[in-house]
Amino acid sequence: MKNYKKTHSCGALGMKDEGRRVTLMGWVHRIRDLGGVIFVDLRDREGITQVVFNPEKDGELSRRAKGLGGEDVIAVVGSVQPRPGGMANPQMATGEIEVIADDLYVISKAKTPPFVIEDGVKATEELRLKYRYLDLRRPEMQRIFRLRHRLYQSTRRFFDEKGFLEIETPFLMKSTPEGARDYLVPSRVHRGRFYALPQSPQLYKQLLMVAGFEKYFQIVKCFRDEDLRADRQPEFTQLDVEMSFVDEEDIFDLIERYIERVFREVLNIEIERPFRRLPYRESLLTYGTDKPDLRFGMEIRALTDLDCWKSFEIFRRIVAGGGEVCGLRVDGGAGASRKQVERWEEIVKEGGIGGLIPVRITREGVTSPIKKHIGDGGITKIIERFQGKIGDLILVLAGEGEGLFSAAGGLRLRLAQHLNLIDPTKFILAWIIDYPLLTYDNGAKKFVPVHHPFTAPVEEDIHKLGTSPGEVRARAYDLVLNGQEIAGGSIRLHDRKIQEKIFRVLGIPQGEAKSKFGFLLDALQYGAPPHGGIAFGFDRLAMIMAGKTSIREVIAFPKTTAALSLMDEAPDRVSPAQLKDLGLTIKKKNIT
């Protein structure tokens, strides 16, 4: 590089630097060759600076500048000058100045990239992922990863200040039953045995509490071999937190302060505290989900108790069969077309609900296809329940309990998106509390944990474990932000006897409990403090803070929905020698 040394970033120079001799290094962002004078926009992670090549000053240098191409890496030596009168560009941070080049060195020529490196992506995600290193060059992506960096740093400062120790836990661990499918790593030293990559450091952090560390946190990769979604990747990052001698209130208080801090430090946004607390049941009945978006209202109201359904045969039968009726009020929605309502109806039909009945409240009166069945009296009852006013639309639906409310919740979300009711600048958090400890799995014909098997039950419910396990409440909580579950945790079992009892209720034989979790059960016998904690989906938090709708946008090298890495083509086949080392053979029919 001819002994050149980069003296400034491409975002640093301004009027204060007038006359300064500088050396810039970066990527050729854009070239404007006017025939005589040539302008080169030079880009690095800090910004863009305009470099000027003037043929009158140095013809040979200008000829070399003509040979530049987009994304070439170059070094430019020159002097900072104010742009001539009226030529300043107020759109650019460095728009008041330009660098008059007197030397140019091409450090690295670039092939023409498969897509233009600029914001406002025109490339498909597939192409962006294949050339991720080019995609990440875009200022927008650089902004995201700078934000994520600030989130890491703010997080570490906060937990350090609060007395937490950052401790790493193993990636090569033992496979444990239940939960998500494990990623397995074959052992070479012990052929036929496998490590599992952790789905979360859950057991280790509990053991750290038994070890007496009291306050632990870790920003850590976790691995789950399940199908992907916009908010799910096979490897993802958790902010994992655990504390001893605490109850729910301590966790809530700590985490609310944490959220307040990172939003202030990273986004300069003030978050309202304390967060709302919403019981799980209430959330399901009011929003049709346990991760409600609380940036808008439009709560679901149950209508099952209205006696007018007796005269509407379809609904009468649903209610008689144990089903329910509910509805949503769309403010000012009375003008929605029949076609529009039909489109919304499709949404609930996807959820297995028969149909959607509109009740329009207009100046001329109320119109609804069920009016002739349930009469003015029935209609009035519905409107009263919703406190409907002129111009509103009430949408009524009926079906089997759980599916009904979740369909209504899905409709609520789509309506809000469609009607633009969601303020994207808002960040509304809530704790979802009072989860059941266990739920009955009809497929497996047994109780399974709602949270995980190490969650403590509410003390006064413990006696129900033997008789009615489904009614036992858990000391578990989720944190919801704008309709996304961003964290979940619980107070843990620290009593071996109750832990064993839970395993029994879950139908995990004693032998299996011993072989899989024996080390935890043992540890609980040697003086285990009461403890609890929480784990954040760190990528999701970063995603929401960055204003994105997919966690792939905040992960440097993400996988596709088929769990492939398009850039390096992982997963890939390995050599026969590698397989031999591990004592593995692949059946021919399984080779893809």
Place this chain on the structure above:
RNA sequence: GGGGUCGUAGUUCAGUUGGCUAGAACGCCGGCCUGUCACGCCGGAGGUCGCGAGUUCGAGUCUCGUCGGCCCCGCCA
């Protein structure tokens, strides 16, 4: 495992009821241009229409299969 949707120049897309010698814009290459900043103007190159079968006189277009991207259900303690 299931459903939906997409796949056409380097890129983003258009392409009628099957008639195509497959278009546009941006990018790229060449020429002109001394104050642009998405510079402008002129010209040019560039296509196994994802892949494989099938229907047809004829397939980018229809059918089946397959591969890949995205979204959703199942799954994700």
